[in-house]
Amino acid sequence: MNEASEPAAVETTVKTTGVGRGVLFLALGNVYFIFAGMAIQFGLPAVLSRAVFGAYTLVNSIASLFNNVLVTGTMQAVSRFSAQEPEKARAVQQAGLRMHLRLGLGIAIAFIAAAPIVAWGLHDADKTGPLMLAGVIIAGYSFYAVFVGTANGLHMFGKQAGLTVVFATVRAALLIGMGIVGFGVLGVVGGWVAAVVFILLLTVWWVGMPGKIAASDRLPVAPMIKYFAGVAVYLVLFNALMFVDTVLLKRLMSEAFATNAPVLSAAMERTLPWASHVAGYHADVSALADVQVAYYAAVQNLARLSYQMILAATFVAFPLVSRSTFTDDKDTTRRYVEITARYSLVFGAAIAVVMAANPGDVLGLVYAQDFVDQGGAALPLLALGNVAFSLIAIAGTILNGAGQTRAATVMAAVTLIAAIIGNYIAIPLAATSGHVLTVAAGVTGGVMVLGAIACAVVLRRRFGAFVPLLSVVRVVLAVGVAIAVGHFLPLHGKLMTLVEAVVIFVVYLGVLIVTRELGPKDLAAIRAIRKKRQ
Numbered sequence: 001m002n003e004a005s006e007p008a009a010v011e012t013t014v015k016t017t018g019v020g021r022g023v024l025f026l027a028l029g030n031v032y033f034i035f036a037g038m039a040i041q042f043g044l045p046a047v048l049s050r051a052v053f054g055a056y057t058l059v060n061s062i063a064s065l066f067n068n069v070l071v072t073g074t075m076q077a078v079s080r081f082s083a084q085e086p087e088k089a090r091a092v093q094q095a096g097l098r099m100h101l102r103l104g105l106g107i108a109i110a111f112i113a114a115a116p117i118v119a120w121g122l123h124d125a126d127k128t129g130p131l132m133l134a135g136v137i138i139a140g141y142s143f144y145a146v147f148v149g150t151a152n153g154l155h156m157f158g159k160q161a162g163l164t165v166v167f168a169t170v171r172a173a174l175l176i177g178m179g180i181v182g183f184g185v186l187g188v189v190g191g192w193v194a195a196v197v198f199i200l201l202l203t204v205w206w207v208g209m210p211g212k213i214a215a216s217d218r219l220p221v222a223p224m225i226k227y228f229a230g231v232a233v234y235l236v237l238f239n240a241l242m243f244v245d246t247v248l249l250k251r252l253m254s255e256a257f258a259t260n261a262p263v264l265s266a267a268m269e270r271t272l273p274w275a276s277h278v279a280g281y282h283a284d285v286s287a288l289a290d291v292q293v294a295y296y297a298a299v300q301n302l303a304r305l306s307y308q309m310i311l312a313a314t315f316v317a318f319p320l321v322s323r324s325t326f327t328d329d330k331d332t333t334r335r336y337v338e339i340t341a342r343y344s345l346v347f348g349a350a351i352a353v354v355m356a357a358n359p360g361d362v363l364g365l366v367y368a369q370d371f372v373d374q375g376g377a378a379l380p381l382l383a384l385g386n387v388a389f390s391l392i393a394i395a396g397t398i399l400n401g402a403g404q405t406r407a408a409t410v411m412a413a414v415t416l417i418a419a420i421i422g423n424y425i426a427i428p429l430a431a432t433s434g435h436v437l438t439v440a441a442g443v444t445g446g447v448m449v450l451g452a453i454a455c456a457v458v459l460r461r462r463f464g465a466f467v468p469l470l471s472v473v474r475v476v477l478a479v480g481v482a483i484a485v486g487h488f489l490p491l492h493g494k495l496m497t498l499v500e501a502v503v504i505f506v507v508y509l510g511v512l513i514v515t516r517e518l519g520p521k522d523l524a525a526i527r528a529i530r531k532k533r534q
Contacts, residue, residue: 028161029160029161029162029164029165030161030164030308030309031309032164032165032168033164033165033167033168033308034305034308034309036168036169036171036172037168037172037308038301038305038366039172039176040171040172040175040176041297041298041301042301042366042367043172043176043179044056044175044176044179044188045294045298045367045368045371047176047179047180048179048184048188050290050291050294050295050370051287051288051290051291051294052184052185052290053290053294053297054250054289054290054291054292054293054294054295054297055126055127055130055185055290055293056130056185056188056189057246057293057294057297058122058127058246058247058250058290058293059127059130059131059134059185059189060134061242061243061246061247062118062131062134062243062247063111063131063134063135063137063138064239064242064243065236065239065240065242065243066107066111066138067137067138067141068235068239068242069232069235069236069239070100070104070107070138070141070142070145071141071142071144071145071148072145072231072235073145073228073231073232073235074096074099074100074104074142074145074146074149074228075145075148075149075152076149076231076400076401077096077149077224077227077228077231078092078093078096078145078146078149078150078152078224079149079150079152080227080401081095081219081223081224081227082149082150082152088217088219089150090150090210090211090213091210091213091217091218091219092150092219092224093146093147093149093150093210094210094213094218094219095218095219095220095221095224096146096149096150096224097143097146097210098221099146099221099224099225099228100142100143100146102221102225103142103225103228104138104139104141104142104143105139105142107138107142108135108136108138108139108142109135111131111134111135111138112131112132112135115127115128115129115131115132115135116128118131119131121251122247122250122251122254123251123254123255123258123285123286123289124250124254124286124289124290126286129186130185130186130189133186133189133190133193134189134192134193136193136196137189137192137193137196140193140196140197140199140200141196143200144196144199144200144203147203147204147207148160148163148203150207151207159206159207163199163202163203163206166199166202167195167199170195170198170199171191171192171195171196171199174191174192174194174195175188175191175192175195177191178190178191179191230405230406230409231400231405233405233409234396234400234405234408234409234412237409237412237413237415237416238392238393238396238412238416240416241389241392241412241415241416241419241447241448241451242304242389244416244419244420244423245296245419245423245440245441245443245444246293246296246297246300248420248423248424248427248440249289249292249293249296249423249427249436249437249440250289250290250292250293252423252424252427252428252431253288253289253292253427253431253436254285254286254289255428256428256431256432257285257288257289258285260431260432262432292436292437295370295371295374295375295437296375296378296437296440296441298363298367298371298375299363299375299378299379299382299437299441300382302355302362302363302366302379302383303352303355303379303382303383303385303386303441304386305351305352305355305383305386306347306348306349306351306352306383306386306387306390307348307386307389307390307393309347309348309351310343310344310347310348310390310393310394334463334464334465335465336398337398337459337463337465337466338465338466338467338468340394340398341391341394341395341398341459341465341466341467342467342468342471344390344391344394345387345390345391345467345471345472345475346471346475346512346517346518348386348387348390348391349384349387349475349478349479349508350505350508350509351383352383352384352386352387352479353478353479353482353483353504353505353508354486354501354504354505355379355380355383356379356380356383356384356479356483356486357482357483357485357486357487357500357504358486358489358497358500358501358504359376359377359379359380359383360372360376360379361491361492361493361497361500362379362497362501363375363376363379364494364497365494365497365498374437375437377435377437377438378437378438378440378441378442379441381438381441381442381444381445381446382441382444382445384445384479385441385444385445385446385447385448385449386445386448388445388448388449388451388452389448389451389452391452391455391456391467392411392412392415392448392451392452392455395408395411395452395455395456395458395459395466396408396411396412396455398459398463399458399459399462402462402463404462407458407462411451411454411455411458412451414451414454415447415448415450415451415454418447418450418451419443419444419447422443422444422446422447423440423443423444426439426440426442426443427439427440471517474511474512474515474517475512475517477511477515478507478508478509478511478512478515478517479508481507481508481511482504482505482507482508482511483504485503485504485507486500486503486504489503
């Protein structure tokens, strides 16, 4: 992030930091953030009961819907205005802070006030307190995002990555630490609040306040709020797609347990063998629904790795597309769109195929056997679905960066509606089968694939580019071959599972190289974009 006292250094950095270096900085920071986040998701089940872990996952999902909207929307708004006129970055930053004195704080207060209603909708009044506490996180994230967005708009990717690393470390330590202490859901959420307060103070010190802006240079807040509002509608829909299956699983399974005695009895029979000795376990309807959420969370945590690994591409693509469309450089925009989408597919699938080829053993690397028994069959469906979700994220970022928010919003809305309808029908039907997690994963993954196809159609019409059809065919072929190899490899156990993962990954890349999907042309394309930006 930029230093307020060194404008010359900022200008030099903006000129010399190219796409390749930006991707490297953010990719490394994002990789660390992912591993720190996974440490939380792997560590908490070891120190919390399944029900408490599921309860935390639910609160985290609901709060993250708003956090992600505020963070991403603010970063894109600040980044867009800063990227178009870098010399006004500090004025943009000041406008962003003024915006969230109204908007961010208002949303946080409304979230806290609505907590009892949300808990009622989940059939679980015990979630009221943790949800209210999570409202503080929402307020902190809104202001933190302004500083990060300023740096992103100026292509200060290195310091942005540094803050990501610090925040990830502190958050993991506090959440797991509070879980060990044994304060339950409130304690874990409280650790999250403390981490947000810490990173906000650090960011203010490191990035610096905007300083005194002359009256003639002050920017009005209204254009930024207008842009944020347009983007926020899309982001609410997009992030809801990430969490809707979790929320519906909690609500619908609570209803199934409350109204169907055989389903309740079967769930208790499956959970009591491990739960009877776990502190904090209560064999009631609410807790059993939380247990289902906990099992599904384990599947989601691994399945989302492909999306998380390419998230850095969205941070880099947004200011680049914003700038190229602002200058009406159609050829450069088309190149950005195709390269970003294609690499997201190639490398997202590389991660997903490892889990799809050997789901049970991969899940068993980091979770106990009951997680494997309950969620193993769901992992391939959700892992491959999240590759499609990655493409939806890239498409939305590109459209928003180009100022075509309406198209992004419509795509997200249609996909979300399909996910809600599909899960609302499928989860109750599967409640008596014992395969409800697999069904929820299948519905969600299938909807994501349909959404990605719709995105491809829209981007080709708007920019004349997306993932080339031949690339899709080659990636699908590579995935199929790698899964087949993994299916027949007789390797088991934690060490052998890691060996098998490497073999599957190598087979996948080998097929792409043999089919000439990957090769020297890719290095040439990256150099071309880097040269264009410099």
